[in-house]
Amino acid sequence: MESAVVYGSQFGNTRQIAEAIGRGLGPEARVLEAASFSPSQLRRGSLLVVGSPIVGWKPLEGLGAWLDALAPGSLDGVRTAAFDTRVKLFIHGDAAKKIERALEAAGAERAADPTWYYVEGTEGPLLKGEIERAEAWGRSLAGGQ
Template sequence: MEAVVVYASQYGNTRLIAEAIGRGLGPEARVVEAAGFSPAQLAPGSLLVVGSPIVGWKPLEGLGVWLDALGPGSLAGVRTAAFDTRVKLFIHGDAAKKIERALETAGAERAAEPTWYYVKGSEGPLLDGEVERAEVWGAALAAG
């Protein structure tokens, strides 16, 4: 199964989570920045994982642009899962659900519920255990 993790990141925390998910998915998985990846390259049956930090209650602008460029039906037959990174605030907004909605609008099939990982402050670091949790999530997606 082809598996690709696509991410955007300002300070590197989301990249660390994307790489951990990639390790969990297995040695064939690719981990790429959104700006350099066209989903037109994906074969039906592939798994696409997409992640972003929450910035102002939304995905990072670059990832939002990437999602907006997905054509209707462009992800038909592709299994997808979304994640975000965020700080532990009472009101934090959401990016993972917005990503998931955009992927489904492009025709993708949901492989897992959207999920999230915590950073201690805007620039990080990640909370203890989040990298390990991401690797386990990747392995579950590969198995699923």
């Protein structure tokens, strides 16, 4: 199965989660910043995982622009999953659900419910065990082909 993890990251925490998900998906998974990735690189049946930190109750601006640029039908036949990183004490938005809605508007099929990973503060670090949890999620996504 072809798979890609596309992310936006502000302080590196979301990048670390994206890389962990990629490891869980397997050695062929590509992990890229959104600006470096085009959905045209995917075929039907591919898996696309997209993530962002929550910034102002929504995805990071650069990833938001990438999502806004997705054309209707550009993800037809592509399975997708969304995640975000957030501070555990405050639920200040839900980037993962906004990402999921944008992916589905582009024609994607949901491979898993949106999920989130926790950081200690705005700049991190990630809470203990989040990297391992992200790798396990990647493995479960790979198993659901």
